[in-house]
Amino acid sequence: MEIVQLSQISPDQVVLWSWSFITINVTILYTWLVMAILVGGSILVTRNLSSEMNVSRWQHFLEVVISVVRGEISEMTKKGADSYVPLIGTLFLFICTSNVLAVVPGYVAPTSSITTTAALATCVFIAVPYYGISRNGILHYVKEYFQPTFIFFPFHVMGELSRTLALTVRLFGNIMSHEKVIGILLAVTPFLFPVVMQILGLLIGVIQAYIFAILSLVYIASALSAEEEAHHTEAKKEGSAA
Amino acid sequence: MHIDWFVFLAQIFNFLLLMYLLKRFLYGRIIKAMDDREAKIAARFAEADELKTKAEEEALLYEKRNQSLNEKKETMLNEATLAAEAKRKELMEKVRVEVDAVKARWQDMLIREQDAFFYDLRQRAAKQLYATARKALSDLADADLEERIVEEFLRRVQSLDEEKSTQLRKAISGGGNRVTIQSAFGIPAPRQTQIEEVLKKQITNGFTIRYLQEPDIVSGIEMRVNGHKIAWSLNEYLETLVESLTETLQKEAHAA
Numbered sequence: 001m002e003i004v005q006l007s008q009i010s011p012d013q014v015v016l017w018s019w020s021f022i023t024i025n026v027t028i029l030y031t032w033l034v035m036a037i038l039v040g041g042s043i044l045v046t047r048n049l050s051s052e053m054n055v056s057r058w059q060h061f062l063e064v065v066i067s068v069v070r071g072e073i074s075e076m077t078k079k080g081a082d083s084y085v086p087l088i089g090t091l092f093l094f095i096c097t098s099n100v101l102a103v104v105p106g107y108v109a110p111t112s113s114i115t116t117t118a119a120l121a122t123c124v125f126i127a128v129p130y131y132g133i134s135r136n137g138i139l140h141y142v143k144e145y146f147q148p149t150f151i152f153f154p155f156h157v158m159g160e161l162s163r164t165l166a167l168t169v170r171l172f173g174n175i176m177s178h179e180k181v182i183g184i185l186l187a188v189t190p191f192l193f194p195v196v197m198q199i200l201g202l203l204i205g206v207i208q209a210y211i212f213a214i215l216s217l218v219y220i221a222s223a224l225s226a227e228e229e230a231h232h233t234e235a236k237k238e239g240s241a242a
Numbered sequence: 243m244h245i246d247w248f249v250f251l252a253q254i255f256n257f258l259l260l261m262y263l264l265k266r267f268l269y270g271r272i273i274k275a276m277d278d279r280e281a282k283i284a285a286r287f288a289e290a291d292e293l294k295t296k297a298e299e300e301a302l303l304y305e306k307r308n309q310s311l312n313e314k315k316e317t318m319l320n321e322a323t324l325a326a327e328a329k330r331k332e333l334m335e336k337v338r339v340e341v342d343a344v345k346a347r348w349q350d351m352l353i354r355e356q357d358a359f360f361y362d363l364r365q366r367a368a369k370q371l372y373a374t375a376r377k378a379l380s381d382l383a384d385a386d387l388e389e390r391i392v393e394e395f396l397r398r399v400q401s402l403d404e405e406k407s408t409q410l411r412k413a414i415s416g417g418g419n420r421v422t423i424q425s426a427f428g429i430p431a432p433r434q435t436q437i438e439e440v441l442k443k444q445i446t447n448g449f450t451i452r453y454l455q456e457p458d459i460v461s462g463i464e465m466r467v468n469g470h471k472i473a474w475s476l477n478e479y480l481e482t483l484v485e486s487l488t489e490t491l492q493k494e495a496h497a498a
Contacts, residue, residue, distance in 0.1 A: 119253035
């Protein structure tokens with residue numbers, strides 16, 4: 001009896017089609033599925049958008065999601081929140097949808113593949129200097145690596161790399177391990193308990209999506225000007241004092 | 243842990259593509275719709291604020307107008323009350339004047355009627371008294387009394403002063419030298435002669451005397467010469483009595 005399917009160990013291993021170095025595996029397939037759901041849903045909902053008072057339920061739902069994302073971003077970056085919405089929002093929506101769909105039998109979350117999480121973390125790794133430089137200029141950005149002294153440069157670089165690795169492994173480890181646990185539990189106690197674990201899995205999936213998005217936002221925000229950070233810290237202090 | 247670099251790059255590409263598509267179809271549209279709605283709501287709020295301000299201004303204006311109208315109403319009411327009071331007084335005055343006039347007219351009429359009545363009464367009383375007295379005197383008259391009357395007449399002629407005598411003289415000559423002597427009784431011839439002598443002596447010669455008997459002259463005698471008259475009769479006394487009586491009655495009436 002096969003306790004854990006191959007796709008449950010790593011969806012990357014289930015290759016559907018390959019030619020030369022081009023490989024189409026389950027990870028890519030389900031990524032496309034999630035993309036199709038997100039884009040298709042967005043097109044369907046935003047086809048008849050209304051700026052009046054009476055709007056559809058789906059529009060309400062999406063507006064709530066976007067509002068929360070915007071709120072979080074503007075709380076961190078203070079200004080220009082809308083320019084970070086596509087990256088942070090897409091990270092959250094993609095990871096969340098990938099994880100939540102795990103309740104569908106036969107579906108394997110693309111986020112349980114380290115290739116996917118590494119790709120996402122790499123995107124964040126690139127986005128951080130991109131936003132930092134585009135906001136404050138390259139000099140200012142590079143100068144931050146030598147703060148407080150030049151000795152700290154290697155540590156800054158290591159920090160950048162390690163947090164990217166942390167992002168990758170955290171998401172991958174959580175989702176992958178959850179699927180393994182579900183697979184093993186199904187073999188040991190096939191009734192009720194796996195259902196509870198599935199529910200827990202939904203919660204973990206959403207939380208991981210939130211953590212990934214928030215951490216990315218924190219990294220981006222930290223790359224923004226020190227002056228802004230100082231201002232932000234001060235404001236936060238004032239807020240907490242109040 | 244194996245990482246397929248093609249899949250890795252493909253996933254980066256997929257993510258970037260998803261980001262683009264979602265930006266195109268989700269964030270842009272949703273954010274625009276939200277911003278539009280926010281703007282609309284803000285505009286509505288602004289409009290509502292403006293309308294509220296306007297409404298408050300209008301309310302204030304109306305309140306002021308109302309107040310001024312009330313004040314005006316009060317003033318007009320007061321004026322109207324005063325005017326009505328003045329009119330009432332005027333009308334009352336007019337009515338009072340009219341009533342006074344009517345009263346005065348009525349009193350006047352009453353007085354006139356009273357006067358007329360008293361006049362009539364007076365006349366009647368006098369006539370009655372006169373008639374009674376006259377009747378009594380006529381009944382009492384006799385030869386002796388007639389003698390005394392003639393004597394009294396002659397005494398009067400004789401006591402005429404010079405001026406009166408001159409007047410009579412002129413009157414006699416102007417009246418065609420005629421003298422008329424009227425009496426209630428017939429004068430005997432010797433007495434006629436005596437009268438003639440006295441007249442001729444006292445006044446003038448050259449005239450003729452005509453004797454007439456007139457019962458209306460109560461127990462008296464009178465001489466008439468061209469408008470002049472010398473007389474004595476009870477009539478005079480009676481007339482004096484009647485006048486005195488009338489006067490007394492009138493005084494009594496007014497006192498009442």
